[in-house]
Amino acid sequence: MGLLTEGQPLTWDETKQLADHVRQHGIIQFVNLYHQLLDRKGDVLKWGDEVEYIIVKFDHLNKTAKVRLCAQEVLDQLNEKEANDPDNVKSLWRPEYGAYMIEGTPGKPYGGLLAHFNIVEANMRYRREEAQRLLGPDEVLMTITNFPRWFQIAQTDITKYARMGRICVRRLGCPEFTWPVDEPTPKAGVSRSLFIPDSAIFNGHPRFATLTRNIRQRRGERVAINIPIFIDKNTQIPFKEDLISVGGDTDSINAALPNHVYMDAMAFGMGCCCLQMTFQACCIKEARTLYDQLTPLCPILLALTAASPIFRGYLTDVDCRWNVISCSVDCRTRQERGLEPLTTEKFVIPKSRYDSTTLYLSSEGEKFNDVPLVYDEQIYNKLKNANIDHQMAQHVAHLFIRDTVSLFNEKVHQDDTVEMDHFENIQSTNWQTMRFKPPPPKSTIGWRVEFRPCEVQLTDFENAAIVCFVVLLTRVILSYQLNFIIPISKVDENMSKAQKRSAALTEKFWFRKNITSAFKAAGANTTLNNDAVYTPMSIDEIINGKTGEFPGLIPLIHSYLSSMDIDADTHCTIRKYLKLISRRASGQINTTASWIRRFVQEHPAYKHDSVVNDEINYDLLITVDGIQSGRISCPQLHGDCLLGVSKTKETIPPALQKVYSCTP
Ligand code: GSH
Incomplete structure (x- = not known):
């Protein structure tokens, strides 16, 4: 979890008016920081993982499982330890998009010792147990990328209710996938989803609802996610759901493609869980090298960690969350998507703000940047005039084609010599496979890169x-x-x-x-x-x-x-x-x-x-x-790799702390 600015969110209209203000000051902030920290050298390898979890509530009597909307209560308790003794906690907990999600990281980053590899799993186990202890008896913390069964429209009911002449009177389908149960509100609220109630969005911080509303309003319509359905021998073909029966309007009917699972809200994407890693490099050059070298590995690791074949209660023809999230935060207008001629917008933009990186940053990578880059030329020139090199200037000018989609009243006016919030505002809503992270101001942290493609695994x-x-x-x-x-x-x-x-x-x-x-x-x-x-x-x-x-x-x-x-x-x-x-x-x-x-x-x-x-x-x-709790063995997933597990420990024996270093 990156930036979590506190404060009063502005409306979308107010935010939009300030889009250029955020960009201009974001660039000034970046330039100031860049020059202060360009020569920062000698940082050591530090790294950490981020695991996202969902909380599931079981009803064993009726054999149902729902997402449990209790992240805020759980986080309040988890964060107490950190508040009391921030330097000595073994885990750190942060909110994520879903009101049923939490994100955990180790209390401190790991370092260059090989022996650190022996404490990663134990720390993950510690986190799982720590959070699990706070849940109710029928509730389980899970590392599953996607909750499988969201709202489903019951096809058989449609004919039944049509015959009874009640088709629009009652919502058809199964809205009971959250606990507490809540109904979607297609005509009101931030996401206006036909399927997901806004109460499924984490509400302990305004960031998530604000992003949801602004992304929808900027786009001019609900987001549209269409994932090809897996066609099995009895799949109803053409597969087309009765969206009107659940409050759908012309927009949703036009947006839903036949033979696809249609989803219409940010929660379908950002409500998925992943496994991320962040690495601190010794200097900016090494960070640029790592960013580039890890970029071609992103799709390989995505395929290898694929963990999400089910969306909204249907088996689909994909195995990963990536495109779902990409579409779930696609705030591009019709002009920007190339569907209408550019009249009011500046650019046709080929990708959503959640997508793969489009530019290598190292000198070795430069000639392999063969995809035409959309970037803001004025910003590029400003950066060049401030002595930022061509590739880095392009990178930032590319990130800055996006508008801010979440701005808080208290943060509009900042001191650009010491603050970075405007830069971070744009940076933290460019969700790409890799993220290049300048050191935060006034901190001991160095240049970092974040590796973001992996889906979270069960154990x-x-x-x-x-x-x-x-x-x-x-x-x-x-x-x-x-x-x-x-x-x-x-x-x-x-x-x-x-x-x-x-x-x-x-x-x-x-x-x-x-x-x-x-x-x-x-x-x-x-x-x-x-x-x-x-x-x-x-x-x-x-x-x-x-x-x-x-x-x-x-x-x-x-x-x-x-x-x-x-x-x-x-x-x-x-x-x-x-x-x-x-x-x-x-x-x-x-x-x-x-x-x-x-x-x-x-x-x-x-x-x-x-x-x-x-x-x-x-x-x-x-x-x-x-x-995930080890009660069921699953050779299909693990082979015999789990046999004899596990010698991992929560701390490194002092003797090993001095001996090994895997810093190159
Ligand atoms: N769950 C996501 C995934 O599966 O890729 C990644 C997490 C993520 O990007 N979360 C959003 C966010 O803005 C929540 S809206 N995180 C903070 C950040 O990226 O700085």
Whole structure:
């Protein structure tokens, strides 16, 4: 969770009037900070994970599961410890978009010791237990990317009620997926969703509702999310729901595509959970390198962590949340989406503000920036005139094509020499696969990058495995000077592929052939569209390697680790993590998405009509609870990787603290 400005939110009309003010001052703030901190060097590797959770309430008598709208109460208690003793807490808790979501991070960032890999999972477990203790007896904290069964329109009821002449009198369907139960309000409130009540949005802070309202108002209509339905043998084709029966208007009817699951609110996207990581680099140059080198890995990690095949109670043809969130915050007007000629807007903008990065920032990446960049030229010129280099100026001028979508009265006028809120305002609502983060003013924190694509996994073991894998990759990238850069257009193509059903097994991704060529050599000898640079590879080949052709990321990590002195417990933990990643990549074990899909398809109550009904939803979540708590073993998801687990600890033994350092 980034910026959480306190205060009184302005209306959308007021916010819109101040859009240029925010941009102008945001740029001044960035320039001031940039020059103050450009030469900041010598920071050490620090990193941390962020896990998002949802709270589920079970009704065992009626076999239903609902999202429990209690995040505020839970956070109030969780935050007490931090308020009393901020330097000595083992976890930090923050709100997220849903009133049923919370986000947890370790109390302090981890550092360059290899032994830190041995405490990640234990800390995740600590967090899970800490929050779980505050919940009711039938409530469970879950790391599932998406709550499966939101509002569903009951197709059979439609005919029944039509016959009774009551079609518009009663809302048809199943609005009872929140606890407390609440009704959507299609004609009032911030999201005006046909399906989700505003009470599902976290209301302990005005940011989330304000973003929801402003995104809708800026766009000029409700957001529209259409995800292809998974067509099973009994799926009703064409699949088209009776939106009028749930209060739909012409806009929603026009927005809903046939054979797609239609969703109309920010909650469908930002209400999903992910696993993020942030890395502190030693200096700005290293941060730019990491930003670029991790960019081509985003779609690969998205496919590998795919965990969301169900949306609004239907099996879909995608495995990931990414496009759903992207559409759920797509505030572009019709002109900006290229649907109408530009008359009042400045730009046609190809992507939503939640999307993949479009620009490499390092000198090695520059020539691979092959996607025409939409950026504000005036802002670019200002930045250039302030001695910001071409790529960084483009990057910021690109972020700043967006309007602020959340502004607070108290924050309109700021001291640009010391504050950064206007910059952060735009930065923190550009939700891209990677985020380049300048050091906050007056802090000891250095230049950082955030890795944002991963879907959250069911167990702490899996989440720790992914975190450790990505952190180790950053070490290997820097130590071996690896180069993953391919044209950014190919990364975009990979992002679309990564979300398809079973992508981890069936898709081929553009990947750089020779990743060990030093930057200079690669820059000098290769041209953009040269087949010599990149080639289609399966996730298995990328992760595990292909004899004689590609070394594979895991073998590279093993080779890196073989030169390090590691204690036995840490070594054992890392090996288990890498084994899990390796087997997911090879298809020996399922991705979370494939496992969930299979669970639904094999459930006796599934009618092969793509519908995930209450009973399946309940059984799925009960099983997830069993798996994440270790009561149910799931070889399809974990193979034998969990055997003998776990030697992870909550603290590092003092003896190990001095010995190992994996700083390159
Ligand atoms: N849950 C999201 C995902 O699955 O990718 C990521 C979290 C996120 O972006 N949350 C929004 C936010 O603004 C909530 S509206 N977070 C703060 C930030 O990005 O600085």
